[in-house]
Amino acid sequence: MEEIGNELSIEDNHGFPTGERAFLYQPKSFVIIGTLGEFLRDGSFSREKFGSFELFRRNMTNPEVITFDELLERARHVVKHVTSSSDMSDGTELSNHQELEPESSDVPFGENYVPDGEMPF
Numbered sequence: 001m002e003e004i005g006n007e008l009s010i011e012d013n014h015g016f017p018t019g020e021r022a023f024l025y026q027p028k029s030f031v032i033i034g035t036l037g038e039f040l041r042d043g044s045f046s047r048e049k050f051g052s053f054e055l056f057r058r059n060m061t062n063p064e065v066i067t068f069d070e071l072l073e074r075a076r077h078v079v080k081h082v083t084s085s086s087d088m089s090d091g092t093e094l095s096n097h098q099e100l101e102p103e104s105s106d107v108p109f110g111e112n113y114v115p116d117g118e119m120p121f
Contacts, residue, residue: 029063036067 010020039050057065066074 026062030071031060031063031065032068032071033065034067035069037069 006024008022008024010018010022012018039046039053
């Protein structure tokens with residue numbers, strides 16, 4: 001497959017085109033699992049576990065494997081750049097992406113969630 005969206009010509013049992021068309025697509029997909037905090041125990045960072053996780057996810061191209069806290073950081077990045085460069089559709093502008101932060105009880109990352117800047121890598 002050369003690129004996303006290749007067109008296929010459908011043929012009958014004798015190899016003649018039927019006039020039908022089909023397309024190949026590779027939609028982007030994600031597996032969202034765990035948190036980076038799971039590589040910490042009693043303040044110690046497990047390079048072995050993290051290295052194993054990185055090897056696993058680097059060998060998975062579809063779906064892309066990311067953690068909940070990485071997804072949250074991606075969302076923050078998008079919101080920060082979208083709101084700083086343009087107005088919202090209703091004409092109001094968010095001055096700061098912190099306004100969109102969920103309440104701590106709303107964060108579905110469990111006990112191992114590590115806030116920004118606290119990972120030792």
